[in-house]
Amino acid sequence: MERRIAPSADPAAALRPPPVLPAPKHLGRLAEERRARRAAEEAAAARDAAAVADLDLPAEGEGAIPAVEAERRRGRGALSNAAGRFEPHAREAFDDGWQSLDDLPAFKTTVTPERARTIITRNDSPDVGFDRSINPYRGCEHGCVYCFARPTHAYQGYSAGLDFETKLFAKPDAPELLAKELSKPGYEPRTIALGINTDSYQPIEKEWRLTRRILEVLSDFGHPVGIVTKSALILRDLDILAPMAERGLVKVALSVTSLDHKLARVMEPRAATPQRRIEAIRRLSEAGVPTAVLVAPVIPAINDAEIERILDAAVAAGAGEAGYVMLRLPLEIRDLFKEWLLANFPDRYRHVLSLVKELHGGKEYDAAFGQRMTGSGPYAWTVARRFELATQRLELNRRSVRLTTRHFRRRPQKGEQLSLFGETG
Template identity: 55%
Template sequence: MSDPDPTLMAGQRIRARGVASNAAGRFESQVRVRVDDGWDIAEDERLLRTEIRVERPRSALSYNRSPDLPFDRSVNPYRGCEHGCVYCFARPSHAYLNLSPGLDFETRLIARPGIAGVLAGELRAKAYRVATVALGTNTDPYQPCETEHRLMRQVLEVLAEFNHPVAITTKGTLIERDIDILAPMAALGLVRVGISVTSLDPDLSRRLEPRAPAPARRLAMIRRLSEAGIPVRAMVAPVIPSLTDPELEQILSACRDAGAQAASWIALRLPREVSPLFQDWLSHHAPDRAAKVMARVREMHGGKDYDAQWGRRMRGEGIWADLIAQRFDKAVARLGLNQKMPSLRCDLFRPPPRAGDQLALF
């Protein structure tokens, strides 16, 4: 952030964005550099705005075999995320779209209208075997563009019709709009929600997660969902050593007071393009702690910025990872957050009848 990025036009205004770089993705064979040709640019063209493209999905369910994850399938209504969290481990996925994991990830989004209908077709397949589907595992399904596109709500309506279990991870307050769907599903044991809280410091949060709700607002989300009977897990993620880890116990306590039933944590992950973006952010926003933060990160990942090995990528290893884990375990035990979230029910799954279907005799 200290030097102008050559991929941005001169005088480009970047407001409330997580990064200030739009370097090409790792698959690009060319690098484009903007050159001032001397023509004046209109003021409204200087402000970097969010644009949303449309992709017609051919499939809805994405499957994984990762032993680190408690689910084997997920649905992503959007690609990219306007929340702009500088540390987001999903940023490198934008490179597969020939877009930058930097500013493109948070400004050039892709909505997938029709994904709910595609999902319904996949759930009706004779070979389909029900298991919890995860939402919000890559990018947030309740980011601001959901207000207009309503894809997440459409997906939830399908899952509710099928009595299909679902686990949701989000920072977005738009989840409160869907309590009318989620509360009845929760009463049947079909849904649980994880709310991510990185820091309770509103200034730090705004710089780390520029377009995500403020910490106090996320605590209010936990409270409202819990009051509606929806099980909520507090997710302290990511834990950034020497930056947010001093708040660990305070975050857990605030989430417990707001109504969270359980808690989890994930260490900072800096895969591929995320590492230089995060280090650039540190040099601008926390120059006095940048070296210490990265030293701790590398100590947790065997001397590297990131270790992608299963079993280590989520928590790291070594003395600092062990220390955070011990602090977390003691805090959740003291606060009563060391409870296992109830298993979601799969036995209620039933494809709803369609017009023309033969009725069952029994």
């Protein structure tokens, strides 16, 4: 049976929009959520714009240091390349209207041989557990924007920014200088820290092999050494490290700042990936080399949430000790870090700097011994307590590996008589 519908008496009724019915309740909630997200995004954009004013840099047109073009600094950590603090003149690249900036080459790594007079550097800092160190290289290609060694490049007449990552110095006679210093009659052996100022296993070590030759000298003399690195290249030297570990002559600390691959790439563009560093801990431990993990630096509101995860992964790989260092912003690092932070985490800019100042009594950095590595105040206490609880849970730092000097034997000097039993007098 067919049902017929009578046509409307009003032809215009077909052209009118249908009546608006009340929207289901769940659609109202979705609309509210969209409005809330849009408001949050607008607020974040406003904070980002306001954050620019917080940079303690000269205003544009008054000697400001602009960021170097992204293509020229691809794969680098710093964004700018301000002149060194000891330089009498500031230099700035600018476009004169003829697209002259397009002709500037990308930053490439160069290595300049440096003839040093001595190779062992001594310090009396109560904040570190060693009084002597060796740095076969100046500058570091890893590109960590927060590296505390950046300001030292000013002594070479270079910038703490991109120059520090690209204009490197190597000490080709470092192994020979080390053997000479260890052979002095008055030398008293104590653990030498290797790669503290700049990473001794940074990429140029593949070609220069200075760290490997230094380890060969230390092994030959029976001298203890502690190594800190962010590079999996250390596994290349397991044939030296494992026998040294059997004699109690070496321990290694791997610095792991994040397990997030993307975050690690932003923080340390040319260092080994977090997974490769954890794998290095595993292989070193399996070879009998005492290993530790360093969460260094802890950057407030950037990687501080990962402390427990990093320690968990390191312990699973075989690490027996752990430590951490809070972010430090001395000298040029302050402005370099602010540029980096604003470019990569603009929404956290104010919050990060607020926590940094909280660490140092309202200042962005405090160089006082006992404060500079850990900071003070509620936030510093919270991080310290979290780290303490995690190490207790994981049974880290139960036993600290102490290296020995009992194997140390210096080479006999020319004309020096050997003892009856083959030991130097």
